[in-house]
Amino acid sequence: MFYKLCDFYVKMNPLHNKICSMAEKFLYDGAIPISSECITLEKYTRERLQQYQAMKDYSHLSLEEIEFILLAADFHTKILDFDAVMLHSSAVVHRGECCLFSAPSGFGKSTHTKMWQKLFDAEIINDDSPVIRLIDGKPVVYGSPFSGGTFISEDKASPLKAVVFLERARDNSVTELNNREATKLFLLNTLRPTDPQRVHRLFDTFDTLYRQTKFFRLKCNTDKQAAVLAEKHIYKENDYEG
Amino acid sequence: MKVKDDFLLREVAGCYVVVPVGQNAVDFNGIVNLNETGAFFWEQLQNDITEQELLAAVLDKYEVDEKTAKADIKSFIAKLEENNLLA
Numbered sequence: 001m002f003y004k005l006c007d008f009y010v011k012m013n014p015l016h017n018k019i020c021s022m023a024e025k026f027l028y029d030g031a032i033p034i035s036s037e038c039i040t041l042e043k044y045t046r047e048r049l050q051q052y053q054a055m056k057d058y059s060h061l062s063l064e065e066i067e068f069i070l071l072a073a074d075f076h077t078k079i080l081d082f083d084a085v086m087l088h089s090s091a092v093v094h095r096g097e098c099c100l101f102s103a104p105s106g107f108g109k110s111t112h113t114k115m116w117q118k119l120f121d122a123e124i125i126n127d128d129s130p131v132i133r134l135i136d137g138k139p140v141v142y143g144s145p146f147s148g149g150t151f152i153s154e155d156k157a158s159p160l161k162a163v164v165f166l167e168r169a170r171d172n173s174v175t176e177l178n179n180r181e182a183t184k185l186f187l188l189n190t191l192r193p194t195d196p197q198r199v200h201r202l203f204d205t206f207d208t209l210y211r212q213t214k215f216f217r218l219k220c221n222t223d224k225q226a227a228v229l230a231e232k233h234i235y236k237e238n239d240y241e242g
Numbered sequence: 243m244k245v246k247d248d249f250l251l252r253e254v255a256g257c258y259v260v261v262p263v264g265q266n267a268v269d270f271n272g273i274v275n276l277n278e279t280g281a282f283f284w285e286q287l288q289n290d291i292t293e294q295e296l297l298a299a300v301l302d303k304y305e306v307d308e309k310t311a312k313a314d315i316k317s318f319i320a321k322l323e324e325n326n327l328l329a
Contacts, residue, residue: 179255180275187261187273194267196250203254210255 004028006142012041016064023145072146083134088189091130094122097161098141115227139209162214169219174233182215244290
């Protein structure tokens with residue numbers, strides 16, 4: 001089966017129907033243009049998934065969940081060859097541009113972006129692992145079916161506006177990050193490949209997107225004022241454009 | 243003396259980082275931030291060299307007196323040891 005994920009032609013044949021149905025809106029049955037690159041994902045047999053299940057890190061998961069995790073990891077690794085990178089974050093589109101709110105899982109990324117939905121009528125296009133692609137050298141955020149537990153993911157793309165790393169705090173504050181902090185936090189919140197060649201590709205992509213993107217740290221509580229403050233900081237230059 | 247294999251030094255976004263690769267990346271999820279001098283030290287230490295050779299390389303590259311250079315090298319190596327980064 002072919003899927004069109006993040007504008008990539010992706011061949012995958014999942015063993016589990018639920019994964020197929022989740023990816024259904026990304027299904028592609030047109031012709032694949034000859035010149036286009038195609039990403040083929042690993043095919044996992046039941047036996048192989050059971051081998052994973054026997055491992056400590058996977059023992060609490062169902063075979064279906066394991067297959068989903070492995071396919072997602074395979075996809076997020078292979079896209080690195082094509083100027084693309086995944087960031088663990090919730091992607092929200094506001095005023096035609098996308099902000100990525102990143103934090104370790106369980107932090108409450110979605111809680112924050114849901115406030116954007118409510119307050120600014122913004123749209124969440126991926127709730128866990130959106131993909132940033134360089135299109136003509138410009139960073140563009142894509143939804144994909146590989147979106148953690150909540151499965152909020154839309155087949156949509158939007159130019160990247162800012163990357164915001166969330167930190168829990170009593171009071172809300174926003175600071176712009178320097179290159180060291182931004183690099184470190186980005187690397188800690190993406191899937192790092194083990195193959196040196198792909199590590200270089202990841203760095204190449206990050207380097208290009210870093211130069212065009214603002215990076216912030218948002219210390220926040222769960223009050224809606226956190227979103228109001230963040231929005232004001234991220235979109236402030238618009239005030240001067242009239 | 244040399245740093246462990248399976249680490250990759252890279253300049254990115256105007257800073258220097260060292261990340262684990264290969265099997266290392268599975269066991270060690272951190273990243274190391276280095277300044278320019280640190281990156282130079284690391285580069286030199288990717289080959290097996292003595293502290294004396296490293297000192298010579300530093301004095302050759304930077305305008306620095308021997309005493310300061312020695313102290314810098316010592317503290318850098320201590321940091322590597324602390325973080326278990328020496329082979």
